[in-house]
Amino acid sequence: MDPLSSSFRALNAVAMGEARADLVIAGARLANVYTGEVQEGLDIAVAGQRIAYVGPDASHATGPKTRVRRARGLFAVPGMADPHVHIDQLVMPAEFAARAALRGVTSLFADPIDVVSVAGARGLGEFLRQCAGSAARVFGAVPGGLPVDRRFSTARTLTPSQEAAMLRRADVVGLGEVFSWTRVTSRDPATMRQLARALGEGCAINGHTAGASGKKLQAYVASGILSCHEPVDYAQAIERLRLGMWVMAREGSIRRDLRAIVSEVLARGIDTSRLMFCSDGVNPVDMATHGHIDHCVREAVSLGMDPVRAYAIASRNAFDYYAMGRDLGDIGPGRLADIVLMKDLGAARAQDVYVGGREVVRGGRLVAR
CATH class of the missing domain: 3.20.20.140 (Metal-dependent hydrolases)
Structure with missing residues (x-):
């Protein structure tokens, strides 16, 4: 597990737009377990194993090598x-x-x-x-x-x-x-x-x-x-x-x-x-x-x-x-990028799953063990 002490500087730079994310999950409906809200249309920028930015627009953290997962209409919940x-x-x-x-x-x-x-x-x-x-x-x-x-x-x-x-x-x-x-x-x-x-x-x-x-x-x-x-x-x-x-x-x-x-x-x-x-x-x-x-x-x-x-x-x-x-335990800056994308919160059927920013499930199928 990547310790925050070794990665917080890089996360800081990505959040500020001074470095580029490895992965951006774009336009998700975030189930915010801090506040109990569903926040619409948020981008989640991931650098290495951790989340650097969660907000309405991660374009400042997106570069030519950033993988972008279009998640419009999908809910993002913590693993x-x-x-x-x-x-x-x-x-x-x-x-x-x-x-x-x-x-x-x-x-x-x-x-x-x-x-x-x-x-x-x-x-x-x-x-x-x-x-x-x-x-x-x-x-x-x-x-x-x-x-x-x-x-x-x-x-x-x-x-x-x-x-x-x-x-x-x-x-x-x-x-x-x-x-x-x-x-x-x-x-x-x-x-x-x-x-x-x-x-x-x-x-x-x-x-x-x-x-x-x-x-x-x-x-x-x-x-x-x-x-x-x-x-x-x-x-x-x-x-x-x-x-x-x-x-x-x-x-x-x-x-x-x-x-x-x-x-x-x-x-x-x-x-x-x-x-x-x-x-x-x-x-x-x-x-x-x-x-x-x-x-x-x-x-x-x-x-x-x-x-x-x-x-x-x-x-x-x-x-x-x-x-x-x-x-x-949640989706926020600094946290490890354990993220589940799904179509319906109540149905709880995982579509895509990321563990530390690594995609392990895509479209309901294992892609990594």
């Missing part, structure tokens, strides 16, 4: 994200990423529990290697709390030194779901040390709070675990939202809880800035039949959610949770 997915269960990572990109999902936050359970740190390293350069961005996590109970499992895990090294990698965002909340509330020494390492590195720690409530849930949150994908209804979701947790409304092959949660969130006027959509894993049949996070957008819109708000949940909120909002 969507799946903030919690297990992609090591059924398919190879690069293939899953390619299928996700076809759906307009440009970032995957993977918790590779299965490969680590079998192959430990070496397996995690190989998983991350295979994810590198995929059609969509894949960020890994160190599985949290493996094995759940050594009395009933021979699952492998990472040593403390291996875990610390992984947490410092740019492609690792933190700890995956910390399965056993009882090990947190009982202050199990090994679990406490693992949480301390992640907190010390400033990493995200993903939660798994099925069955937790009241003081037990509060103790879990107080331990620095600020997300959960396990709520199955509004009551569980709102209890967590009220404690400052980020709730991932799950809609995948394991469970489908989005409608039960989102319908009540909308009916009660609850703020959605800490709500995300996640799959928790989607098998190939469901990916082909229903879709991925694009399916979540369609479901939310069918329940009466404003489409731009749905895209904010599907993009910006996930990157805000992972403290990556400077780089991803």
Whole structure:
């Protein structure tokens, strides 16, 4: 991922018209997830992997070598994200990423529990290697709390030194779901040390709070675990939202809880800035039949959610949770150029997809892996 520190001067020059963009998406209808607006007829100028300019006329940044994508009548939305997915269960990572990109999902936050359970740190390293350069961005996590109970499992895990090294990698965002909340509330020494390492590195720690409530849930949150994908209804979701947790409304092959949660969130006027959509894993049949996070957008819109708000949940909120909002989650100057073009916001059918300014989908077909 191109760091802003190495490219901001070039972006500045392109925005000022003193250098030329590599790509201009011209005349798009921008779904602005900052303001909730649809802005008509905007140009998006991209230099390298990042956006330099978003406005009514990018001709000052266009030169003879600039690729121009005429997008009149098409909506531009930020690339969507799946903030919690297990992609090591059924398919190879690069293939899953390619299928996700076809759906307009440009970032995957993977918790590779299965490969680590079998192959430990070496397996995690190989998983991350295979994810590198995929059609969509894949960020890994160190599985949290493996094995759940050594009395009933021979699952492998990472040593403390291996875990610390992984947490410092740019492609690792933190700890995956910390399965056993009882090990947190009982202050199990090994679990406490693992949480301390992640907190010390400033990493995200993903939660798994099925069955937790009241003081037990509060103790879990107080331990620095600020997300959960396990709520199955509004009551569980709102209890967590009220404690400052980020709730991932799950809609995948394991469970489908989005409608039960989102319908009540909308009916009660609850703020959605800490709500995300996640799959928790989607098998190939469901990916082909229903879709991925694009399916979540369609479901939310069918329940009466404003489409731009749905895209904010599907993009910006996930990157805000992972403290990556400077780089991803919206279409604005300085951000990485993860952009999806589509004909209809409610239908959420990706036509063209760019990841870091690289075209990976054109006309609904993969053109890069």
